[in-house]
Amino acid sequence: MSGLYGKVIDDHGKRPRNRGSLEEPDAAHEDVNPLCGDRIRIELRLEDGRIAEARFGGSACMVAVASASLLTEMVRSLPPGEAAALTLDRIVSEMHAELRPARLSCAELPLSVLRGAVKQLPER
Numbered sequence: 228m229s230g231l232y233g234k235v236i237d238d239h240g241k242r243p244r245n246r247g248s249l250e251e252p253d254a255a256h257e258d259v260n261p262l263c264g265d266r267i268r269i270e271l272r273l274e275d276g277r278i279a280e281a282r283f284g285g286s287a288c289m290v291a292v293a294s295a296s297l298l299t300e301m302v303r304s305l306p307p308g309e310a311a312a313l314t315l316d317r318i319v320s321e322m323h324a325e326l327r328p329a330r331l332s333c334a335e336l337p338l339s340v341l342r343g344a345v346k347q348l349p350e351r
């Protein structure tokens with residue numbers, strides 16, 4: 228096991244995928260974890276009824292950044308409804324880590340932001 232939270236969180240936390248912003252997002256949503264003030268923003272671009280691109284930004288802890296990085300990978304090519312149906316359990320299982328309850332809220336932040344962004348997209 229590397230790092231405090233294991234290999235996957237270490238990798239995605241230090242070398243996050245899809246960090247940045249889109250030129251013309253179809254949806255963009257941002258929120259804060261009220262427990263700590265950390266903030267995540269997610270932008271989505273839709274193509275043929277599926278998420279073609281997802282980017283994230285913000286200032287947050289390593290677990291939240293790793294979660295956003297994983298999530299923006301996982302939603303690519305999913306229809307909006309399927310992306311919004313992803314669960315915290317699924318993200319944590321992709322992380323291959325056991326997170327204490329306080330850290331679960333970190334992993335959950337990008338998921339709730341994603342759901343907020345998906346609400347702005349048309350569902351077919």
Ligand code: FES
Nearest residue numbers: 263265288291333
């Ligand atoms: Fe704030 Fe993790 S400590 S989201």
